[in-house]
Amino acid sequence: MSEWFEDEVFWREVYPYLFPEIRFLGAGEEIEKLLDLIDFKGETVLDLCCGPGRHSVALAQKGFSVTGVDRTALFLEKARALAKKDNAAVEWVLEDIRKFSRPGAFDLIVSLMTSFGYFEDEQENLNVLDMMYRNLKEGGIALFDMVGKECVARHFQATSSTELGDGIIFLERHRIYNDWCRLSSDWIVIENGKAETFTFSHSLYSGREIRELLLAAGFKEVKLFGDLDGGEYGVDSRRLVVAAKK
Numbered sequence: 561m562s563e564w565f566e567d568e569v570f571w572r573e574v575y576p577y578l579f580p581e582i583r584f585l586g587a588g589e590e591i592e593k594l595l596d597l598i599d600f601k602g603e604t605v606l607d608l609c610c611g612p613g614r615h616s617v618a619l620a621q622k623g624f625s626v627t628g629v630d631r632t633a634l635f636l637e638k639a640r641a642l643a644k645k646d647n648a649a650v651e652w653v654l655e656d657i658r659k660f661s662r663p664g665a666f667d668l669i670v671s672l673m674t675s676f677g678y679f680e681d682e683q684e685n686l687n688v689l690d691m692m693y694r695n696l697k698e699g700g701i702a703l704f705d706m707v708g709k710e711c712v713a714r715h716f717q718a719t720s721s722t723e724l725g726d727g728i729i730f731l732e733r734h735r736i737y738n739d740w741c742r743l744s745s746d747w748i749v750i751e752n753g754k755a756e757t758f759t760f761s762h763s764l765y766s767g768r769e770i771r772e773l774l775l776a777a778g779f780k781e782v783k784l785f786g787d788l789d790g791g792e793y794g795v796d797s798r799r800l801v802v803a804a805k806k
C-alpha cells in the first residue's frame with residue numbers, strides 16, 4: 561500500500577496552505593541563520609526533500625553548488641520556475657530519497673520544515689540517516705529542522721481552527737499514536753460549506769532520541785538548538801534544530 565506522501569494530489573491540494581508567499585519570503589533569512597549557526601565553509605549542499613525549492617534557490621544565490629531532491633514532480637516544476645525567475649543554478653533531482661545516493665559528495669545536507677521521519681516503517685527513516693552520513697564528506701554536516709517530541713508535548717492542542725479569509729476555515733486535528741512514536745494530523749479546509757480533509761503523519765523524536773540515532777549512524781558530534789538563531793532547545797522551544805557532524 562502506498563504511503564500518504566507518495567500521493568501527488570495530496571501535495572497539490574495542500575500547497576496553498578503549506579506554502580503561502582510568506583514562506584518563500586522568509587527562506588533567505590533562514591538560510592543566512594542556518595549557515596551562521598554551523599559556521600559553514602563548504603561548497604556543496606544537498607537540500608533533501610527540497611519541495612518548491614525555496615531553500616535550494618537561496619543557497620544557490622549565495623554561490624554554493626546545490627542539489628535539490630524531491631519525489632513530487634509538481635514541486636520540482638515550481639522549484640525550476642523559481643530558480644529561473646531568481647536566476648539561480650540548481651541541480652534538481654526527481655527521486656525518492658530512499659533511492660538517492662552520491663557517496664561523499666556533500667559538505668552540507670539540509671532537511672528542513674519537518675521533512676524527516678515520514679516512513680511508517682521506522683527502519684526506512686533510519687536508512688535515510690545512513691544515506692545522509694554516506695553522502696557527506698568527512699567533516700560534513702547534516703542539519704535538520706523539525707518539530708521535536710518535547711515541542712509537541714508542551715504545545716499539544718488536539719483541535720484548533722483558524723479563519724483564512726474569504727470565508728475559508730482551516731481546522732487542525734492531531735493525534736499521537738504508537739506510544740508517542742508518531743503524530744498524525746488532519747488538515748480540514750471548510751469552504752462554501754464543503755469540507756476537505758488532508759491526513760499526514762510522521763515520527764516524533766525527542767532531542768535525546770535523534771541524537772542517539774545520529775550517533776548510531778556514525779556521526780561524531782550532535783548539537784541541538786531550539787531555533788536557527790542557536791537558542792537553547794528548552795521547555796518553550798517550538799522547533800528542534802539538529803546539527804550533526806560526520
Ligand SMILES: C[S@@+](CC[C@H](N)C(=O)[O-])C[C@H]1O[C@@H](n2cnc3c(N)ncnc32)[C@H](O)[C@@H]1O
Binds near residue numbers: 571609613658673
Ligand atoms: C513539508 S515539505 C518541505 C519542503 C522543503 N523542505 C521546504 O522547507 O520548503 C516536505 C517535502 O518532502 C517531499 N518528500 C516526502 N517524502 C519524500 C520522499 N520519500 N522522497 C523525496 N521527497 C519526499 C515532499 O514532496 C515535500 O516536498
